[in-house]
Amino acid sequence: MKLKRNLTPLAVLAGIFLFVFMAARGMEPKDLLITTLRGFSVGSVTFLVAAGFSLIFGLLDVLNLAQGTLYMIGAYVGWTVYVRPDTFVDIMPMILFLMAGFALRFLWDALSDRLNWSPKTTKIVGWLLVIVAIALGLFIVPRYPIAGWELDNYAQSPISYSFMVEQGTRLPAIHLGFEEIPAPVAVIGLLLISSLLSFGLALIRKKANQQHELSLKKWWTFIVLMVLGLFFLLFNTILTNILFSMSSNWLFLIAVIMAVLSGLGLGALMETTLIQPLYSRPIYQLMLTLGMSTIGVQLVRAIWGMPEFVLSKPALFRGTGGACPATNLADLIEYNCTTVMVLGGRVRVYDEIFLPIVGIIVLVVVWVLLKKSRIGMIIRAGVQDSSMVEMLGINVRRVFTLVFALGAGLAALGGVLAAPSNGLSTGMGEKLLLNALIALAVGGLTSYPGAALGSLLVGLIQQFMIKYGQIGIPIPFTDTLFKPSPAIVPASTMLLMVIVLLILPHGLLGKQE
Amino acid sequence: MNLTSDPGLDTILELKKVHSYIGQYHILQDVDFVVPRGSITTLLGRNGAGKTTTLKSILNNATVREGKILFNGKEIQGLPPYEIAQMGIGFVPEHRAIFRALTVEENLRIAERKKGDLEKKRDLIFELFPDLKRFLHLRGTELSGGQQQMLAIARAMVPDNELMLIDEPSEGLAPVVIEQLIEVIAELSKTSTVILVEQNFLVASKLARYFVIIEEGKSVDYGMMADLEQDKEKIHRYLGAA
Numbered sequence: 001m002k003l004k005r006n007l008t009p010l011a012v013l014a015g016i017f018l019f020v021f022m023a024a025r026g027m028e029p030k031d032l033l034i035t036t037l038r039g040f041s042v043g044s045v046t047f048l049v050a051a052g053f054s055l056i057f058g059l060l061d062v063l064n065l066a067q068g069t070l071y072m073i074g075a076y077v078g079w080t081v082y083v084r085p086d087t088f089v090d091i092m093p094m095i096l097f098l099m100a101g102f103a104l105r106f107l108w109d110a111l112s113d114r115l116n117w118s119p120k121t122t123k124i125v126g127w128l129l130v131i132v133a134i135a136l137g138l139f140i141v142p143r144y145p146i147a148g149w150e151l152d153n154y155a156q157s158p159i160s161y162s163f164m165v166e167q168g169t170r171l172p173a174i175h176l177g178f179e180e181i182p183a184p185v186a187v188i189g190l191l192l193i194s195s196l197l198s199f200g201l202a203l204i205r206k207k208a209n210q211q212h213e214l215s216l217k218k219w220w221t222f223i224v225l226m227v228l229g230l231f232f233l234l235f236n237t238i239l240t241n242i243l244f245s246m247s248s249n250w251l252f253l254i255a256v257i258m259a260v261l262s263g264l265g266l267g268a269l270m271e272t273t274l275i276q277p278l279y280s281r282p283i284y285q286l287m288l289t290l291g292m293s294t295i296g297v298q299l300v301r302a303i304w305g306m307p308e309f310v311l312s313k314p315a316l317f318r319g320t321g322g323a324c325p326a327t328n329l330a331d332l333i334e335y336n337c338t339t340v341m342v343l344g345g346r347v348r349v350y351d352e353i354f355l356p357i358v359g360i361i362v363l364v365v366v367w368v369l370l371k372k373s374r375i376g377m378i379i380r381a382g383v384q385d386s387s388m389v390e391m392l393g394i395n396v397r398r399v400f401t402l403v404f405a406l407g408a409g410l411a412a413l414g415g416v417l418a419a420p421s422n423g424l425s426t427g428m429g430e431k432l433l434l435n436a437l438i439a440l441a442v443g444g445l446t447s448y449p450g451a452a453l454g455s456l457l458v459g460l461i462q463q464f465m466i467k468y469g470q471i472g473i474p475i476p477f478t479d480t481l482f483k484p485s486p487a488i489v490p491a492s493t494m495l496l497m498v499i500v501l502l503i504l505p506h507g508l509l510g511k512q513e
Numbered sequence: 514m515n516l517t518s519d520p521g522l523d524t525i526l527e528l529k530k531v532h533s534y535i536g537q538y539h540i541l542q543d544v545d546f547v548v549p550r551g552s553i554t555t556l557l558g559r560n561g562a563g564k565t566t567t568l569k570s571i572l573n574n575a576t577v578r579e580g581k582i583l584f585n586g587k588e589i590q591g592l593p594p595y596e597i598a599q600m601g602i603g604f605v606p607e608h609r610a611i612f613r614a615l616t617v618e619e620n621l622r623i624a625e626r627k628k629g630d631l632e633k634k635r636d637l638i639f640e641l642f643p644d645l646k647r648f649l650h651l652r653g654t655e656l657s658g659g660q661q662q663m664l665a666i667a668r669a670m671v672p673d674n675e676l677m678l679i680d681e682p683s684e685g686l687a688p689v690v691i692e693q694l695i696e697v698i699a700e701l702s703k704t705s706t707v708i709l710v711e712q713n714f715l716v717a718s719k720l721a722r723y724f725v726i727i728e729e730g731k732s733v734d735y736g737m738m739a740d741l742e743q744d745k746e747k748i749h750r751y752l753g754a755a
Binding site for chain 2: 207392
C-alpha cells in the first residue's frame, strides 16, 4: 500500500532523469558537470524563495505572491549595505525609531480597550490618526539627513558606485548633519509617527469585548530598539568609518545579515498589519500580496532607479592572480580564486560551489528546526489545526508572524546571495517567483522536501536546456541534433510542471487530502 | 427559571447571559449557568443545541458578543484563546483533534506550558493510559479511535489544569472502551473540575453530579443529576430519550 503510493512519484522522477541523461549522451564530462552544478546553483536560489513560500502556505494558507519582491528587496538592501555603508548607517536610526513606536503596540491596544467611544467614533478617530501620522511622515522623513545618490546624476548613480567598488575604489563617505530639523525633533517625530499609526490601527481594528493585558515584559523590545537607534545616531561617523575600512568579505557578511533582517522585518510588518485582518478572506489576501509585490517593485524603482547594476563578489571569491584558476584546494584557499579547473572545465566558485552549499545548509537547518524544535512541532501541528494549538495555550498568532517573517527572510537571503552572480534589476523578483511557483507545483505545494526537489529539478532542466541551446540535443535513435532556442528555456520548466501535474495532481511529494 | 446558585457554593466558572456567534450565526442566545468547583457538570441537550459552542465560547473560539464569562471570578470573555487556556483550562475537543503529523509523545509534549510539565505528569498519565506508553513513537493517526480519545484526554492533563472541558468523549467508541473512559474521567475529576458534553445519557449520569440543559442556544434547566434521573418526563422533553 505504502510502496504503491510512493511508486508513481519515483517512476516520474526516474523518467525525468532518464530523459535528461539520454539527451546528455553527447555531452563531454566537463559540460555535464558544470551544467549540473549550475542547475544546483539556480536550484538553491529558487529553493530559498520556494521554501519560504511553502512554509507560509503550509501553516497560514496564504499564497504570498510578494515573495519574489522580497527576494528583490533583499538584493537591493544587501547592495546598499555593501556598496554604500554610509547610507546604511544614516538610515538605521530612522528605521529603528519607527520600529520602536510599533513596539509600543501593546500599549495602544490596551489603551484602545479602555476607551468607551461608540464603534463609529472609534473608527473615525482611528482613520484620522492614520492620516495625521502619514502627513507627519511626509514632513519629517524627507528632511531626515540620509547620504544617498541622485538618480539623475550619472556620477552618483548606483551603477557608478558599483563600478567603483568593482575597481577597488570608493568615493569617500558622506557625513551629513541635521540641518533642516533639529535631531530631537526628528527622533520624537519618528516615534510619534509610528505610535500614532499603530494607535490608529488599534482603534480601527478594535472589536467589542476585547481585552489586552498590560505586561512590563513588552517594554523591553521598545527599550532595545531605542538604544540601538540612539547608538546608530550618535556614533554615525565612527560606524561609517569602521564599515568603510572593513574588508569586503566582512562587509558582504554584514550585507547578507542586514538583507535577511530586512526580509524578516518586512515579513513581520506585512503579516501583522495587512495579512492578519484578512485571514478569513483568502481571495483578498491573494490580491493584497499581489498588490504588495507590485508596490514593492515600484518602490525599488523609485529608490534605486531602473537600470540594472551589479554587486561585486567579496574578495574571497574574486582572486584571479597567482595560480588561478586553481587546480587544487591549496591554491584555491591561498589565492581565493574566482574559478577552479575541474575535468578541464572552469567552475565558478561563488556561483557553482558556494551557492549550492548555502542551499543545502539552509535546507538542513530549516529541516532540523521543523523536526526537532518546539516551534517546528507547533508549526507541524498548526498546519493541521491551528485553533486547537491555540486552545492548548500556545500563542499561535505569534508563530504565524514568525513563520511569515522566516519565509520572507529566506527569500531576502536568496536575493542578496544571487545578486553577485545575476546582478540586480527590478525584474529579478518576477522571474524567480515564477520559477519558485513551478518548483512548488512540481514538488507538492505544502511539502518542504518537495520544495527542495522541485527547485532542483527546475534549476537542472533550465540549465540543461541552455546548454543544449549551445551544443544541441542528440535525438535518441537518430543522427539529428536539436538546438532549443533560448525561448524554450522558461517553457521547458512549464512543460515539466504540466507533465508532473497531469500524472500526479499533488506534485511529486505532496500529500493527497 | 432560576439558575442562580446556592450562595455557599464555590464556583469555578460562571456564564452570565452569554450570546455568541460562529461566523454570522447567532448560536448561543442567553446561556447562563455556574459550575461548582471539584465535580463534574454535564451539558445536556439535543444535537445542534449549542453545547459544543458553549465550550468553545469559554475558550473564545466562538465569538462572545454579549454577556460575561468569569473564571475564578475574573472576566475572561474577549481574551485570546491561548491566554484563557494558560489560566488553567484544558480542552478535549469533539473528534479528538490529534495532530496527525506528530508522534504520540509530541502530541503530549506540545501541550506543555512550561518545560518539564510532561516529566512531572509522566507517571500519572502512563498509569491511567498504559497503551500510550507502548505507542509513544507512533504517529497520532496510527492509533485506534479509543486510543486517540485517551491521547486527547492525556494531552489535556499534561499542564496543571483546574478546569477540563471534554466534548463528546464516548462518541464512536466500543462499550468496553467507554467503560475505561468512565474510569479515566472519574479519576481526572479528583484533581480538576470537569465540564462534560455527552450524548450518551448513561455515561453522563454515571459521572456527573450537576447538569445543565441547553436547548436552541439557551440554558433552560439546571440542577443535580440525581434529581434529573428520577424525572423521566423532563428527560423525555429535553433529550428525546432516556
